[in-house]
Amino acid sequence: MFKTHHNHIDILVLIAVLTLMLLSLGIVYSASASYAQARLGDSERVLISHAVKVSLGILGMFIAMQIDYHRLQRLTKFSVIVTVGFLMITLILGGETKGVTRWLRFSNLGFQPSEFAKYALLFHLCALIATKGELIQDFKKGFLPMMFWIGFVTMLVMLQPNFSMGAMIFLLSMVMVFLGRARLSHITLAAVALIPVLIAYMLSADYRRERVMTFLSGGSPAKSNYQLWQGILAFGNGGMFGVGPGESKQREFFLPESYSDFVFSIVGEEYGFIGTMFFMLLFLLIMYRGFRIAKYAGDPFGRNLAIAITSAVTLYALINAGVTLGIFPTTGLPMPFVSYGGSSMVFSACAIGVLLNISSQTDLYPRARQIEVLGSIQPSEATVGKVY
């Protein structure tokens, strides 16, 4: 019953993602050079590391593209269990960075299990929704099992503590549950039950409380949030056309995390409104094509996967951009394919690989279309494509 991917992939998604990755090389280099020179003694250290991660991402994407996504359906539960295992190990053994344990290290290779957890959980939900069908409307048999995994994974991530990632995983999961036709009453119930937990969590750490209060107060970001203020100055300094590639001033130690979480600010500074709009349009393109792939996916699992992957990538991008622009409270979420950071890069790229695999199994891009259009010159080949 498995279809082989004998059709073309969605080339625009591939181009959009590769464009983002390639542009990120220049931007991360520009944003990191001064920091790398001063702190690591080599201005290209971060660039090289980033290039390796981009290469790994592209490799992962092409590998994922070759794997029939249907084969993933049977692996999702196992992946979630592995994820939970990773997250627990991380909590116990993880490497600390700035007081939080988000990293799992094998010798000198490290990755953030939460990035993997995000896709593992989403994929599993996709599988559950696809197999349960109508059962999802049943609270005990459909809704609760999903909420169990969602709650469990989210809790583990938040305990790291990584609030923003946990919240994103929860949000994306609930989006899937919502799209999976769960009853609104169930979702509302889950949300209401979670609100006090979330508030308690938010206020449990000083830095989180401060960020939230800053955001809510709506006051000048300059005084309370240096990083955000510097990020906004970068956007403003870029103006319409930007200060030019490699000309960023904000990267000169004014803007912390200029090459990771706040890389979009450097895009805004160096390439201006033109540049930021171009990036937004690339993500918009990914979204448009992603949902189109979902629409034409051959089966519910593929459809769910396509939606999950598309939502994850675009929402991440939008929330990251929103954070740098002061629309959302400052959190440490990377911009997919652009920010420096291996886990996000590799897992997001792999997810896009899966999306591309799905696209190749739709009827959108048949290899034989050309022939079909031209008429039945070579009928033997025309049968290759599935034309109804």
Added chain:
Amino acid sequence: MSISSTSRTRLRLLQIAILILFGVVIARLVQIQILDSQKYREIAQRQYQAKIVLPAIRGSIYDRNGIVIASNSMIVSLAADPMLASEDVRSIANTFSKIFGKPKQYYLQKLHSDSRFVWLERKVNGNFLRKINVKHIEGLVVLQEPKRLYYHEQLAGQLIGCTDIDNKGIAGVELAFDAQLRGKDGYVVFQRDGLGRARPSVDYPRQDPINGHGIVLTIDLNLQAIAEKELKKGIEKNKAEGGIVILLQPKTGEVLALAQYPSINSNDFGDYNLADQKLRAVTDLFEPGSLFKIVTASAALEHDMVTLQKEFFAENGVYVVSAAGGKGRKITDMHKYGWLTFQEAMEVSSNIVMAKVSDLIGSERFYRMSRNYGFGVATNVGFPGEVKGVLKKPVEWSGTTLNSLSFGYEVGVTPIQIAVAYAAVANNGMLMKPYIFAREQAAMGQTVWEAQPEKIRNVISESTAQTLKGLFEGVVERGTGAPAKIPGVRIAGKTGTSRKYIEGRYETGTYTASFVGFFPVEDPQIVCLVMMDNPRGDNYTGGTTSAPVFRAIAEQLLNYIHLFKPIAPMAHVSNNSIPERDLPPKNVHRYRITEEKKARAFEAHSIPDVRGYSVRRAITVLTVGKFQPIVNGSGTVVSQIPTAGQPATEGMKITLVCQPKAVSTLTAR
């Protein structure tokens, strides 16, 4: 509602939500990057740039012979960038330890810091720099700031004044010529990063400071020293409270010395009390007493009211003048005299005779003569705070004012006015404007402005002047001024002893004792005024206290061979200031042009070394030295052909090879 339609509706909702989010982000981008861009850009630019002031070096003050009175010393702070210095750490620590005497460990600890900037020594004497081979030590940062330094301690403290902490003149010459001395600060705009580190901005040109101009005074420090020394001796001998000596060149009006006791040291000017900080020769009024008889005698002789031989009855010491409708005024002489000729009356300083003479002169003529001598008018000698004195107009006079004026009461004058008046007599009746500001010169020694002697008016005819000279010579030969007499030298002078007017009445026993004179009478070169406040020793008269001081000064001046030379044409150049490019911004290595090299630039017979100079400056130096510069490139001179020190001829062509500043500052020569 079918299952798939529910699903489709919910997907549509998700898509709309994401699109709204896109819309919000883009709207925010429009707001920040397009609408408010200018505002943020300005804020951002401000944090990228730092303007660092390059202080202009305050001009030096010289005496008439080119001796530096005030200049600048350098305070130096030394810092290092441990990262750049990493290879030299041991040798730096060794060098510093040897020079500053702190243990090596002290410096090693600092140099092993993770920071990119550590202070090694702060605010130390600039001379230490000579011992450190700055340009050969990688990562060493030298910051220099000028500090005003007065070389001659107690000499002419009130005259020179001082500067405040910002190097602005606040007293004396420093204040009077602040505009010329100050110069114009330059600046360099730095690009700054988020760690506060700065590097010179390429977008903004460095504005070099324009150093202040030098001021050459008419003061002769040697004469000043003599005057101060003798004044001090005289004051100590006569137990006076204070005193003033003024030396003037009568033919030009140049002030040669302005001594004041108690003296003060400009290096710690502020530590003295306010009364002592004033330059009393121009700020304080006193009643001149018999010194003012110069007006009486001038008016009487000029208007032919008297001859030297005309006799007056001196009333045996007491003369009561009855004023119309008022009470009388009792005029006394120090000694009782009967009949005196006018000449004798002057020599013994008879107030009674002068009062009688003044009646002959009349108010108008007396007043006009006083004004013509400059009383009641500021001399504009060039000092801040000069007062014009008090000389009432005849309409304001009471019945006895004229008589009082005839021997120097009811009038307030400054010491400088008295000196200037006697100088007019010495100068055959021509009143000269006194001045102390001889010349303003630019950093390279070129004259910017030069004072010219300024005639004010002919106060008296030359023949009257000659008569007066004889009259005053007689005062010294035979009269009250006898203690000023020096055998073999013709000296003219006049004594004055006035009761001090304190809190509304004349204090008996509190006197201002003064003597003013000039010599040699046949060709007067020096006018010297000596004044003492309240001598409380055995003597209190001008003749017995101040005249000996005059003599002591005059004796030494006669031996002072440079006395009659004009102001030296300056080849002399300040070498105590560091060139402006040696005030380095952080992290930029600069080297020091040694004084020898600078000085060499002005030797006419050899080619000056202009390497390291800015092109503009090099051209100035060469042009002044009558060379013909040929410029190759721009920025800073890195080499010159022919090289420095070679014999030169006038109009010789010197080729300068220049490079932009950024390059040359990093390549030590």
